[in-house]
Amino acid sequence: MGTPRWATLLALVAMLFAACGTAAPPSATPTTSEAPATPTAEPIDYKVCMVSDTGGIDDHAFNENAWKGMTDAQAAFGVQIKFLESTTEADYEKNLNQFLSEGCDMIVTVGYLLGDATKAAAEKNPDTRFAIVDFVYDPAIPNVEGLVYTTAEGAMLAGYASAAWSKTHVMGTFGGINIGAPVTDFMDGLAAGAHYFDKQKGTTTTILGWNAVTKEGSFTGNFSSIEDGKTISLGFLDENADVCMGVGGPIGQGCFAAIEERSATAVGLGVDVDWYFSVPQYKSLILTSVLKKIDVSVTAAIGRAVKGEPPEAVFVSTLANGGVGYAPFHDFDSQISAETKTELAALEAALLDGSVKVADYLAAP
């Protein structure tokens, strides 16, 4: 009598772990995620706490990159770090309250979605320091740093390189949800880079999925479904596109899934981080990635806090300070001519000294 009952229970536990094994990727908890790169700094009594948005901390993109900034800060300055994930918008305030009650010295909130909650918490707790990714307050709140990124500059360089590589002169791009600049800056930059290339070379590159002037285009409606990204990407390939960029973590991988399915001679671009390393299964299809170094800016913001510097109302990560850019071509290095590389360096210099602006190349020449 006893044996079958225990057998049932064991079977249940086994089932559960079988389910966990396939469904849930190992979540990046502080204890199990990438070990902090050799802690060099002595631990100090300064607690930095991070609230993720509803994407979760193991999204292989946005939140995870911010968390990397936290672990880097732990290694560099010896601060104590912890995080809370949000499952709904109603959690933001709860999570912030939890951290405030634990006496966090600094709270990092990830994403414009936390804009309202961060503002309310910061105004009620003027002695706690805050930093928020992708959001700027106008007027500024004295104890909050807004971390923003001129992503379009990096994307313009990647767009130029893509246009130079493209044989069909058709490129496709799509986003997750049209939330404005945090997503569309990537797409604007890609279009601007292609248009700049056209102006230099007299070619005509068609951009599918995004009109940088009317700000309308293709969106999957979520940031999580590779399948949705693949559907849109297949459409691009059918229209002869040979460069594809999906702005969002998993949805962007839809490009590569589509290219594999069609065995197309086409490439995709990564976003946020260098996908050659974060999505290695597709590295043979990754021309380059548009870099938005959230981790660097988060580490820098924590560094300013630890050193006791006053918060900057807006901290803009730019080409100039290395906060945005494009990743190396890796396996495609040989397919990008020396001439193109020289032109890319020239375009980068022009973007830096302001003689070329992304906004001037949103429309086709």
Added chain:
Amino acid sequence: MAEQRPADERPTGEDVPRPSVRVRLAGIARGLAVPVLAIFSALVIGAFVIVLSDVTFFERLSADPGGALGTAIGGVLEAYGALFRGALGSPTGYAEAFASGDPAQITKAFVPISETLLAATPLIFTGLAVALGFQCGLFNIGAEGQLYVGAMFGTFAGFAFAGLPWFIHLPLAIGAGFLGGALWGFVPGLLKARTGAHEVIVTIMLNYTAYRLIEYILKVPGYQREGRNDPISKVALESSWFPPLIEGLRANWGFVLGLVAALAVSWLLFRSTRGFEFRAVGFNPSGARAAGMSIAVSTILAMTISGGLAGLAGTSIVLGVTHSLTSGISAGFGFDGIAIALMAGSRPRGIVLASLLFGALRAGATPMQSITGVPIDLVVVIQALVIMFVAAPALVRELYRIRVPETTGLETFAKGWRV
């Protein structure tokens, strides 16, 4: 009792003659046995998950078995301790707060309970919505979409009517939220009654329609907040907000509205003629038709009220917590409602209790993750296990050798929906 029960209907509790106290107590104990044991079993398996999800456990187990097991048990107790304190508060916290006599301290001690009530609020509404459908033989999978449309209407009423006193504005916004959800429930009800289109398919599809509608409306000038490019609505005026139950806590009168809704649904289902017809149609449509009841009217009305209740869930979030609408206000509360209705055997009282349980798990998960580093997802595992055990009462009875009672309320679900 005004109405007559059809001969083939089983007794369902509220409308049977009151038995003796001893029999009733035994009945309550038997009714609670399965849910309580289900929760216990879920926590036990959850403990295994906590231990085994620590990647260093097996390493340490081979090196120092005793120490590793001790740490593992300590870790589980620590995590569950944080979970319970985060859901209900800590005894020492209450004692210290009351000893200090500082009102701010006392309020702070009640934060965990406040968070539990807050998390339970939308679940009560969606649970009631799904349960009402079950009772009428309808499977409303569309509570999530109805929730969003209700939130959309409620938010609009919240920011569009300036200058109203709260006692007019708040009821108006609540009514608008109910109306929005009701509209999203009316459509599948009408389609089912008129054309026989199955409500499961129609409500699933209307969920997607609702998501896209929200994405669209949040970009419409006049609904979108000025000066923002991202999809976020204007802020509802303060006169339309649910006031907090106690100043300084997040729990608000939305929870009380949930209790009122539970009472109202209970009355509707078990004390009114209309509710009797709902249940008769759900139990045996041909019998109900033969008795002269209109299946079409019951179907449309039940789906409409069900949608309205789900709409109130969305309204309780936007007017009680976020005060503006975004596309991320719900974490699948509409789908949790199905689980809760199932767990409660579609009884309003059970729905309130099940919602409080889920609310407590959600509220306690935050400090648990923050203090002990156990991922928040653990409570999802525990919730799923509770539901699984409750849905399979035979399994629990087998595990704990409980004798099979003659009837339980759970058959309502099994009979509740049919194609």
